[in-house]
């Protein structure tokens with residue numbers, strides 16, 4: 383009998399409970415032996431449990447080593463999140479959760495499934511953004527000097543930069559990808575981005591079979607829109623990776639099509655790259671594909687490659703048929719309708735329609 387794995391399951395805020403419920407049904411339909419340890423974080427947790435990242439949630443993630451989550455809203459009038467029992471402070475609940483898991487790599491694949499409405503449907507788009515999430519400009523080191531002046535500090539280390547570069551090259555090697563881009567603005571941020579870039583090229587010497595190139599963040603936006611097929615793996619500091627990965631998600635159909643994973647040395651937490659979408663929350667029309675594709679990444683990570691491939695194949699067949707698309711993709715389908723159809727497709731042999 384195979385051993386049942388437990389993963390931490392955080393429904394989150396806004397559309398989170400709707401899309402994660404759809405995801406859970408699809409994962410359960412693969413037949414993989416998984417238990418979901420339901421925990422809370424975000425604005426709902428702040429209101430009900432008194433903390434946006436409760437100790438029980440962190441303990442569950444440290445115990446299970448793998449989690450999957452919905453998006454989290456920053457609690458009103460609680461802009462700084464202090465981790466329970468520590469002096470660690472973060473700008474948002476999501477940053478706090480990543481910090482608690484010592485996550486340093488946020489991986490956001492962008493693959494265009496045939497049939498998804500996109501201006502790039504005739505282009506081969508299949509890239510992965512590897513964003514550094516433990517340093518850079520998002521450390522919450524900001525201050526108001528006086529009524530009219532404010533400043534923020536970004537921090538870059540050689541160790542952190544080498545670690546993310548190595549992660550990107552290893553991912554490229556494992557997935558048979560031939561090119562890694564480093565994103566930067568080293569002409570302006572000579573010290574911080576300059577160090578990031580030096581570390582990138584030092585690590586690149588260990589991966590001679592992979593092409594290592596760099597491009598400035600502004601130029602990368604223009605290049606991405608002109609021809610996204612030239613990108614394969616993209617390694618980026620925290621802020622640039624955040625911005626660029628919304629663009630890559632938009633290219634493959636929108637935020638509802640962008641999956642993701644946060645990896646630390648020991649813990650991995652999977653999540654869509656979008657937020658809580660309060661404008662459509664509670665209506666049952668959110669696109670669950672991003673979190674379902676995040677679950678496929680989780681299944682890969684857990685060694686259930688076959689189940690992961692079956693989920694991605696069901697998603698691909700869903701789009702080839704093109705029925706039941708949610709409103710963000712121009713249809714009038716529902717979150718639950720997408721899950722129903724994917725469950726049906728998982729039960730059919732791959733060639734069936």
Ligand code: NAI
Pocket residue numbers: 397401452453454455456476637638653654655656657658659660661662667668669670672710
């Ligand atoms: P958002 O990503 O929630 O929404 C931007 C737009 O995309 C909205 O029009 C929304 O309806 C649409 N959208 C997003 N996901 C969708 C989906 N699955 N299906 C259909 N449409 C979708 O970004 P926004 O509005 O800036 O942030 C809302 C809240 O989410 C904020 O409190 C923010 O802090 C939080 N947030 C949380 C994140 C996380 O926990 N990982 C990431 C980004 C934002």
